[in-house]
Each structure stands twice: as C-alpha cells, then as structure tokens.
Amino acid sequence: MIGRITGTVAEKHPPQVIVDVHGVGYELEVPMSSFYQLPATGDGVTLRVHQGVRDEVPVLYGFLTESERGLFRHLIRVNGVGPKMALAILSGMSTDEFRRCIEQKDMATLNRLPGIGRKIAERLTLEMQDRLEGIGGGTTLPGAGPPGTAAVVDDPVAEANAALVALGYKSAEAQRLLKDVDGESSETLIRAALQKAVR
Numbered sequence: 001m002i003g004r005i006t007g008t009v010a011e012k013h014p015p016q017v018i019v020d021v022h023g024v025g026y027e028l029e030v031p032m033s034s035f036y037q038l039p040a041t042g043d044g045v046t047l048r049v050h051q052g053v054r055d056e057v058p059v060l061y062g063f064l065t066e067s068e069r070g071l072f073r074h075l076i077r078v079n080g081v082g083p084k085m086a087l088a089i090l091s092g093m094s095t096d097e098f099r100r101c102i103e104q105k106d107m108a109t110l111n112r113l114p115g116i117g118r119k120i121a122e123r124l125t126l127e128m129q130d131r132l133e134g135i136g137g138g139t140t141l142p143g144a145g146p147p148g149t150a151a152v153v154d155d156p157v158a159e160a161n162a163a164l165v166a167l168g169y170k171s172a173e174a175q176r177l178l179k180d181v182d183g184e185s186s187e188t189l190i191r192a193a194l195q196k197a198v199r
Helices: 066-075 083-092 095-103 107-111 118-127 156-166 171-178 186-197
Strands: 004-013 016-021 024-029 044-054 057-063
Touching: 004 024, 016 044, 024 057, 044 066, 057 066, 057 083, 066 083, 066 095, 083 095, 083 186, 095 107, 095 118, 107 118, 156 171, 156 186, 171 186
Parallel strands: none
Antiparallel strands: 004 016, 004 044, 016 024, 044 057
C-alpha cells in the first residue's frame, strides 16, 4: 500500500495531478480543496495517499491533509458513496463545513453537491455522526506550499468544465455553473463554480 508520496509536481490537470518521484510519474486524483493549494509545476510536494481499485486498475487518491484523507476514508464506507462522490464532497466544501453540515443535519447544503440526493444526504447525516472525531482543522503537509499557479492550458473554461464533469456534475450543469463566472485560470473558474453550486 502507498501511504504517502513526496516528489515534484510534474503536471496539473484538475482534478488530477502527476507527481514525479525519481523519474516515475504517479497520477493521483485529488479533491479541488487540495488541488487549489498545490504548489506550482516543478515545485516539491508531499501528499497523503489512499490507494483504491477501479475496474481492476489501481487508483491513487491524494490529499494535502490527513484530515481530508480521513474524511475521504469515512465517506467511502457509507453505503452508496463511492470515491468519485467522496471527492466531489471534499471539492464542494471544506472538512470543517462538512462537519458543520453533519452536526446541524443540514441536508439542503449536502443536496446541492453532485450526485447527492435526499436519501444519500440522510444516510450521510446518520452514519457520519459517530465518525466526526478528528475531522476538520487538518494541517497541510510539509512541501504543500502556498496556492500555486494553474497549469498552462489553451482553454481554461474547457478544462474547468471537464474537471466539474469528472467530479460528478452533468455536462449541462457544469456549463450552467461556469456561466457568468469570472477567472483567468481553470482553478479560479472551478472554485467559483463550486462555490456557486452550494449557495
């Protein structure tokens, strides 16, 4: 099992990042909450890792804080919540905001996240009540650094749209969220769209 990766940010294509470790590029899927804080391409980074399997192929999920990885692991144990939905939850709100939703049974806010209907929201508020210990207020691992620059792309809107679809939004919904959103980088556009989604 891979528990942690330390290397150099080689490529950033939300919600994926490739970390170069001594010439080997590890592709990790990361929630946007971690993606926003990744250092610039070429800089060093340390990510906590959860290793999973999708269609019999190993998949790595990366997180800048232990709190995020812990919440991800709790979420995927909830019936009906897979890794993709867990990433969407972590991308749409911070661990502290999620904790608040669970403590206050705020299903309306949870319903605004992609793929979460009334039943899943109810299940989350019920099953996560006793799993909140240690969730929220996580610290960033050394090497994370301040928010980095976005990857250079020809069309940040197209990349932002692709990232939202990868997080579980339908294409039409992703386009609606990106409509009238300002930003020069895909990261800025994604952040604004996700904030718009949970209002």
